[in-house]
Amino acid sequence: MFWLLLYLSLKSIDCGTAPPQFCSSDTRPLGDAINEFALNLYQQMLSDLTDPVNDNIFFSPFSISTALAMTYLGTAGNTATEMKDVLKYPACVHPLFKALLTALNVPNNDYTLNAANNLFPDDGFMIEQEYRNNVIQFYFATLKELDFENNSTVAREYINEWVSNHTEEKIPELLQEGDVTALTVLFLVNAIYFKGDWLNKFNPDLTEPATFHVSPSNQIQVEMMYNQSTYRYYEDNTLNAQLLELPYAGEDISMIVILPNDLDGLSSLEATLNPINLKAALNELLYPRSSTHTSVQVWLPKFEMKLRYKLKEYLQALGMVDAFNFGADFSPLCGSCGVFISAVIHEAFVKVNEEGTEATASTGVVINRGIKLFKANHPFIFLIRHKKSGTILFMGRVTTPNDSGTSNQSCLTKIPCPKKRKGKLSRCCGCKYMFADPKTKRIMTPKAMMRKYKGRKCLEGCIHRKCIP
Ligand SMILES: *[C@@H]1O[C@H](CO)[C@@H](O)[C@H](O)[C@H]1NC(C)=O
Ligand SMILES: *[C@@H]1O[C@H](CO)[C@@H](O)[C@H](O)[C@H]1NC(C)=O
Ligand SMILES: *[C@@H]1O[C@H](CO)[C@@H](O)[C@H](O)[C@H]1NC(C)=O
Ligand SMILES: *[C@@H]1O[C@H](CO)[C@@H](O)[C@H](O)[C@H]1NC(C)=O
Ligand SMILES: *[C@@H]1O[C@H](CO)[C@@H](O)[C@H](O)[C@H]1NC(C)=O
Ligand SMILES: *[C@@H]1O[C@H](CO)[C@@H](O)[C@H](O)[C@H]1NC(C)=O
Numbered sequence: 001m002f003w004l005l006l007y008l009s010l011k012s013i014d015c016g017t018a019p020p021q022f023c024s025s026d027t028r029p030l031g032d033a034i035n036e037f038a039l040n041l042y043q044q045m046l047s048d049l050t051d052p053v054n055d056n057i058f059f060s061p062f063s064i065s066t067a068l069a070m071t072y073l074g075t076a077g078n079t080a081t082e083m084k085d086v087l088k089y090p091a092c093v094h095p096l097f098k099a100l101l102t103a104l105n106v107p108n109n110d111y112t113l114n115a116a117n118n119l120f121p122d123d124g125f126m127i128e129q130e131y132r133n134n135v136i137q138f139y140f141a142t143l144k145e146l147d148f149e150n151n152s153t154v155a156r157e158y159i160n161e162w163v164s165n166h167t168e169e170k171i172p173e174l175l176q177e178g179d180v181t182a183l184t185v186l187f188l189v190n191a192i193y194f195k196g197d198w199l200n201k202f203n204p205d206l207t208e209p210a211t212f213h214v215s216p217s218n219q220i221q222v223e224m225m226y227n228q229s230t231y232r233y234y235e236d237n238t239l240n241a242q243l244l245e246l247p248y249a250g251e252d253i254s255m256i257v258i259l260p261n262d263l264d265g266l267s268s269l270e271a272t273l274n275p276i277n278l279k280a281a282l283n284e285l286l287y288p289r290s291s292t293h294t295s296v297q298v299w300l301p302k303f304e305m306k307l308r309y310k311l312k313e314y315l316q317a318l319g320m321v322d323a324f325n326f327g328a329d330f331s332p333l334c335g336s337c338g339v340f341i342s343a344v345i346h347e348a349f350v351k352v353n354e355e356g357t358e359a360t361a362s363t364g365v366v367i368n369r370g371i372k373l374f375k376a377n378h379p380f381i382f383l384i385r386h387k388k389s390g391t392i393l394f395m396g397r398v399t400t401p402n403d404s405g406t407s408n409q410s411c412l413t414k415i416p417c418p419k420k421r422k423g424k425l426s427r428c429c430g431c432k433y434m435f436a437d438p439k440t441k442r443i444m445t446p447k448a449m450m451r452k453y454k455g456r457k458c459l460e461g462c463i464h465r466k467c468i469p
Contacts, residue, residue, distance in 0.1 A: 023092035030096040033088035034065045036275040044314035058307050059348045060361030067190040067363035074333025079322040086320040094138040110250025111196035116166050117141040122148040125185040148184040166191035167360040170349040174362050186367040196248030197356035200229045204354045213263045222301040230293040234285040243285045304351040311344040326370040342368040
């Protein structure tokens with residue numbers, strides 16, 4: 001069991017950009033929203049642990065919330081309402097994300113912190129122009145078209161390379177086989193990378209093997225770091241825990257460790273912790289009314305872990321249901337396109353040692369089309385069957401389709417679908433086979449063509465049009 005609750009707190013965020021009118025650039029409401037969602041998600045992860053005593057948890061609430069906010073931007077109706085409720089998004093959420101992303105990405109000499117967003121649409125997927133503009137404006141996302149439909153393996157490898165590039169190779173395979181398919185129309189992704197040295201580094205000479213009480217009956221040996229210095233420190237009665245702030249150089253970012261008073265106190269801490277008492281405890285720790293720093297002897301184990309989550313079921317349990325169903329309302333993203341979220345994938349890595357901390361995470365949202373694709377563009381078997389008796393009347397395989405007996409490729413003149421009918425655009429559906437009269441170039445139905453040319457020359461001007469829904 002992991003007795004530390006890690007919390008990367010962001011202090012004093014500098015809001016660099018002026019968001020649109022009527023939106024304040026104070027990013028704290030967004031911080032509160034992400035934190036509340038974080039605790040709810042933590043509870044979901046907790047209830048799903050294979051081994052509740054021994055299993056660790058590590059994830060990036062910021063990364064998950066950002067990737068889902070870009071998705072939320074493309075939703076409407078009940079789909080949007082549910083996402084807003086589960087993710088606790090405040091008013092002006094998109095301008096606030098812009099302000100937060102701007103603040104996080106300000107270059108500095110003390111530590112490395114980068115957050116990047118990207119969209120990978122299938123090259124045949126039409127994204128509404130307004131959505132495209134907004135996701136670029138608010139999330140600094142770039143769009144890169146990939147060909148999921150033709151070869152999703154190539155697309156997957158490209159995305160994994162992008163994520164790997166933005167996580168210092170710590171997350172080389174966010175997408176495993178089958179996570180994206182030929183049905184994928186859009187992949188939205190966030191990646192965050194942080195590397196910082198402790199303001200007070202631990203002296204490696206003082207690191208020693210020590211006992212760690214996983215549970216009252218299970219003790220293991222770990223590499224325990226040690227230092228004595230002055231820190232922000234607070235004892236919280238509600239949480240029955242000690243809180244300690246370990247700042248990183250630059251003092252914009254710090255780790256907060258919440259250590260239960262009792263050796264086996266983690267589960268009662270987890271049961272008690274909520275957004276209100278966490279915020280209260282952090283306020284007491286970081287903005288105390290009286291004394292500020294306390295002299296503390298600190299023992300902290302070195303650790304490193306990487307965890308991967310599929311978040312769909314957790315998000316559904318929290319109330320985000322519609323977005324995962326056929327019939328989700330993604331009209332701002334792509335009109336009436338019948339798409340839905342098929343998966344939300346998260347992976348996070350953290351390494352803590354005497355020098356400092358390296359932490360990185362990536363979240364991907366897979367959007368698939370609701371229509372199944374059946375593309376017989378490779379050899380297949382076919383049967384012609386009498387339904388009532390079940391008898392196979394004919395059977396065959398097609399390896400080299402050959403319709404030269406009935407048509408002539410060079411006659412396949414491209415003719416646009418009939419466009420106007422009483423001022424209305426008529427759909428192409430239904431004009432499966434249309435024929436252009438070789439003499440007049442007029443479009444004719446197969447029947448009219450057969451009548452006119454008695455079936456003989458009909459095929460000379462035949463065009464085969466795909467049904468475009
Ligand atoms: C499919 O992708 C391969 C490379 O992965 C390419 O050579 C081929 O032309 C593509 N086919 C289509 C129909 O786009
Ligand atoms: C996809 O592309 C990869 C690499 O170019 C190739 O190995 C694989 O056979 C292709 N798969 C399909 C279904 O075309
Ligand atoms: C990853 O980084 C390498 C090296 O900078 C670059 O050549 C490559 O294009 C990047 N790949 C992606 C998908 O961004
Ligand atoms: C502990 O932190 C203090 C304060 O920065 C530092 O001066 C000291 O060198 C550290 N001690 C050890 C043992 O690393
Ligand atoms: C296609 O069918 C035509 C007519 O039946 C025949 O003459 C031709 O040899 C066939 N071509 C192939 C590649 O099978
Ligand atoms: C197919 O069309 C071309 C060009 O119109 C013509 O030269 C050729 O004879 C035609 N072939 C058949 C089999 O009709």
